[in-house]
Amino acid sequence: MPLSPKAQALSALYRNCVFRSDTRSDAHEHVARELSDHVVTWKQGAPDAALYKGELNQLRIYSLRYGAQVEVTPQPFEGFTLVHTSLAGGAEFMCDGRSIHVAEGRTAVLAPKKNCRLRWLAGTQQLIVRVPDSLLRDVTGELQGDIVELNAGLLPRALASQWDLITQSLLNILSMPQEAGLRAAWLEHFERNLALFLLAHRPDATSPIEDRAQSSKNQGNDVHANGIREMDALLAYIDSRLCAPISLEDLARAAGVSVRTLNMLCHRHHGLPPMELLRNLRLDAVRARLLTDASASITETALAFGFGHLGRFSAYYAARFHELPRDTQRRGHT
Numbered sequence: 001m002p003l004s005p006k007a008q009a010l011s012a013l014y015r016n017c018v019f020r021s022d023t024r025s026d027a028h029e030h031v032a033r034e035l036s037d038h039v040v041t042w043k044q045g046a047p048d049a050a051l052y053k054g055e056l057n058q059l060r061i062y063s064l065r066y067g068a069q070v071e072v073t074p075q076p077f078e079g080f081t082l083v084h085t086s087l088a089g090g091a092e093f094m095c096d097g098r099s100i101h102v103a104e105g106r107t108a109v110l111a112p113k114k115n116c117r118l119r120w121l122a123g124t125q126q127l128i129v130r131v132p133d134s135l136l137r138d139v140t141g142e143l144q145g146d147i148v149e150l151n152a153g154l155l156p157r158a159l160a161s162q163w164d165l166i167t168q169s170l171l172n173i174l175s176m177p178q179e180a181g182l183r184a185a186w187l188e189h190f191e192r193n194l195a196l197f198l199l200a201h202r203p204d205a206t207s208p209i210e211d212r213a214q215s216s217k218n219q220g221n222d223v224h225a226n227g228i229r230e231m232d233a234l235l236a237y238i239d240s241r242l243c244a245p246i247s248l249e250d251l252a253r254a255a256g257v258s259v260r261t262l263n264m265l266c267h268r269h270h271g272l273p274p275m276e277l278l279r280n281l282r283l284d285a286v287r288a289r290l291l292t293d294a295s296a297s298i299t300e301t302a303l304a305f306g307f308g309h310l311g312r313f314s315a316y317y318a319a320r321f322h323e324l325p326r327d328t329q330r331r332g333h334t
Contacts, residue, residue: 005063005087005125009168012175013052013063020050027051027066034062035082035130038074045069045122054174057184058135059191061170063087065125072118081111081131081150083198085167089124089292093117095152101239104288107155107163109203116152123292127167131195139195153203154239156232158269166194227265230255234262238278242285243304248275282306283320290329298325 003009019030027049028040034051048067053060065088084091085107093100094117095110102108110116120126136150155163173187237254238246251274252262266274282305289301299310302325307313317325 003085003087003127003164003167007087009171009175010052010063010127012171013054013061016053018051018053022047022049022067024049031064034060035064035128036074036077038072040066040073041071042066043069043071043122054171056170056173057187057191058132059170059194060130061167061174062128062130063125064128065123066120067122069122070120072120074112074116074118076112076114076116077110079133081109081133081136081198083129083131083155084108084110085127085163087125087127089121090288091121091124091126092119093152098152100152100154102154103239103285104291105160105284106157107160108153109150109155109198110152111150112152121292129167129170129194131198135191135195136199139192139199149202150198151203154236155201155203156228157235158228158231159201162197166197170194227269230257230262230265231269234266234274235281238281242282243306245306246278251275251278279316280320283317286317286325287321287328290325294329296329298329 018034019026021027024040024042024047027047028038030051031040032038034053045068048065050063050065052063054062084093084102086102086104088104090104091102093102093108093110094115095112096114096116100108169190173190234251234255237251248259248262252259255262255265257265262274266272266277270277272280286301286305286307289296290298302310302313307316314324321328
């Protein structure tokens with residue numbers, strides 16, 4: 001299951017608190033020391049910052065929250081990549097000109113080479129894995145000093161469960177007592193596998209969504225054998241247009257397949273028809289906003305994410321989350 005801030009798997013990480021403070025300067029100092037020098041601008045909300053840390057051989061894993069809404073402008077990373085998973089709330093990253101919306105439960109790779117800006121919504125909490133370039137070079141067999149390219153972008157939804165298993169394994173390792181005698185060779189093998197996973201599924205930061213979909217279409221029917229590429233293109237298209245009108249034909253065009261094939265692939269990967277998948281992703285976006293923004297209007301939020309009929313919206317919402325939108329908003333700010 002996806003991690004949440006209260007997940008038992010995080011307990012080992014929470015035992016090593018780097019800092020917890022409602023003072024803005026404390027937050028900046030500690031985060032800069034652990035992750036990257038940066039400029040932080042505090043927006044709405046009261047600071048309630050906390051940073052927790054776990055260390056393995058080469059990997060570091062963090063849980064970070066600011067409490068308030070913030071904008072962070074870090075220096076380009078030197079010698080490492082950060083992999084962010086949103087445990088609660090959402091964030092928007094601008095990395096080397098690429099805009100990335102990280103909704104609750106999604107994972108993004110950050111490897112800025114020129115510039116980066118991060119906007120965290122109030123209440124956002126991120127799980128961050130710091131991956132050194134030396135580990136990536138080791139996995140790829142590159143020599144010291146050669147460039148290992150990991151582009152900024154979202155990890156495909158189709159691979160979210162695999163990444164969740166990897167991160168939960170990291171957390172389980174942290175919880176093991178030293179006397180358990182965990183073999184160093186096995187830990188090294190695990191870290192290499194994590195790096196290999198990222199290299200094998202690195203985001204493509206250059207090709208537009210439509211180009212990837214057309215490329216899939218041009219490669220023939222064998223591409224549809226597993227459908228991962230088409231689902232990546234479809235979900236990236238939906239993510240970029242959550243607030244815009246979308247038809248079934250639009251979805252098929254984005255995936256580079258026929259409507260019939262799209263329906264088959266959506267049922268195979270998600271157990272849902274395409275338009276119901278779109279509706280659920282929009283409901284997830286509404287819920288994330290209600291949980292993180294106490295001042296958000298439920299009606300305006302529903303309309304913003306494409307729900308024109310408010311009665312149906314409430315019914316869809318209750319069926320998916322087993323509570324009404326107002327209950328979600330009340331629970332998120334109590």
